[in-house]
Amino acid sequence: MVYGGGKLALYLSRIIRRLNSEAIVYFAGDQKMMPAYDYETEDAMAEGVEVRLLRRITQIKNKSFTLEKLKVEKGKAVGTNEFETIDGDVLIIANRQEADSGFLRSVSGVVINDDGTITIDAQRMTGYEGIFAGGDMLPGENRSSTIAIGHGKKAAKYINGYLMNSPFIKLEKHPTASYRKLHMWYKTEAPQKEQEKQAPVEAVKNFDEIVAGLSEPEARFEAQRCLSCGNCFECDGCFGACPEDAIIKLGVGNRYKFNYNACTGCAVCYEQCPCHAIEMIPEPVNPINDVKK
Ligand SMILES: Cc1cc2nc3c(=O)[nH]c(=O)nc-3n(C[C@H](O)[C@H](O)[C@H](O)COP(=O)(O)OP(=O)(O)OC[C@H]3O[C@@H](n4cnc5c(N)ncnc54)[C@H](O)[C@@H]3O)c2cc1C
Ligand code: SF4
Numbered sequence: 667m668v669y670g671g672g673k674l675a676l677y678l679s680r681i682i683r684r685l686n687s688e689a690i691v692y693f694a695g696d697q698k699m700m701p702a703y704d705y706e707t708e709d710a711m712a713e714g715v716e717v718r719l720l721r722r723i724t725q726i727k728n729k730s731f732t733l734e735k736l737k738v739e740k741g742k743a744v745g746t747n748e749f750e751t752i753d754g755d756v757l758i759i760a761n762r763q764e765a766d767s768g769f770l771r772s773v774s775g776v777v778i779n780d781d782g783t784i785t786i787d788a789q790r791m792t793g794y795e796g797i798f799a800g801g802d803m804l805p806g807e808n809r810s811s812t813i814a815i816g817h818g819k820k821a822a823k824y825i826n827g828y829l830m831n832s833p834f835i836k837l838e839k840h841p842t843a844s845y846r847k848l849h850m851w852y853k854t855e856a857p858q859k860e861q862e863k864q865a866p867v868e869a870v871k872n873f874d875e876i877v878a879g880l881s882e883p884e885a886r887f888e889a890q891r892c893l894s895c896g897n898c899f900e901c902d903g904c905f906g907a908c909p910e911d912a913i914i915k916l917g918v919g920n921r922y923k924f925n926y927n928a929c930t931g932c933a934v935c936y937e938q939c940p941c942h943a944i945e946m947i948p949e950p951v952n953p954i955n956d957v958k959k
């Protein structure tokens with residue numbers, strides 16, 4: 667039996683199924699509280715994993731486990747004082763996902779919190795100069811590859827600034843360009859690519875990848891769905907549309923500059939910019955507003 671309701675519990679139980687054993691996941695919450703995607707629970711169940719929700723272990727005697735049944739009250743799982751006893755050969759506790767940061771204890775200045783996470787400053791540096799941190803070892807509820815990759819991208823800018831002796835200054839964020847603000851003059855009718863998946867009955871017989879993934883050309887094609895909200899992607903639309911030739915092209919990757927002496931404020935550029943990279947603002951005394959960088 668596996669105690670926990672997150673990804674780790676589900677994937678461990680699927681490994682147990684591949685080793686030809688029964689696997690039952692017990693979780694002290696309901697499905698909504700499981701820190702896993704619904705499809706992960708469904709895939710595990712399709713492979714024969716049993717998932718029993720709202721159960722908390724209260725006693726273990728040899729291979730006999732006493733579990734209290736729980737109920738949800740005001741969004742929290744609370745005890746019911748009803749118990750059941752089950753037998754199991756092996757109990758795997760899999761209810762936490764945390765970084766093993768113990769090896770950093772010997773590094774002076776690195777602040778390790780009680781839960782093993784590391785404290786960093788606004789430049790994403792730990793208490794030891796020159797050591798940066800990101801990913802699962804930072805405090806936070808959401809631990810995912812996506813977030814870890816984001817941390818890596820951010821840290822890389824600060825690391826580069828540190829090494830070049832030219833600290834990275836974070837640029838101000840654009841105001842959010844929601845879908846309603848976009849002026850889409852083109853639409854694509856391309857259904858999302860379905861990734862091939864092994865049937866559960868076959869998948870459980872081996873340790874092969876279950877979801878085939880995308881080839882590089884397929885991934886690039888899918889990435890073209892990005893609407894570039896709020897970010898100029900150099901479509902030349904404004905450049906071609908401006909009746910006053912007030913938009914100056916600065917070359918690939920450098921976007922454009924506006925010649926405000928020639929600009930009449932007709933808003934043609936703004937109205938056709940597909941991704942809302944141009945804002946119309948009241949004319950300042952010394953206009954210096956370019957396409958957002
Ligand atoms: C079962 C499971 C399923 C998951 N599914 C998803 C998912 O579907 N989508 C998603 O986005 N995220 C998922 N995650 C979360 C995701 O895997 C992590 O959030 C992400 O990998 C964190 O990246 P990281 O670089 O911080 O740490 P890690 O990926 O853990 O990388 C840390 C690396 O440091 C190495 N290391 C550790 N100690 C030392 C040391 N002393 N010296 C040298 N090297 C060391 C480790 O070997 C490891 O390679 C899942 C996690 C689990 C456990
Ligand atoms: S607002 Fe100015 S820059 Fe934009 S299209 Fe009109 S004249 Fe050209």
Ligand code: SF4
Nearest residue numbers: 898901902903904939
């Ligand atoms: S500002 Fe808008 S219209 Fe002009 S090039 Fe960039 S994305 Fe295209």
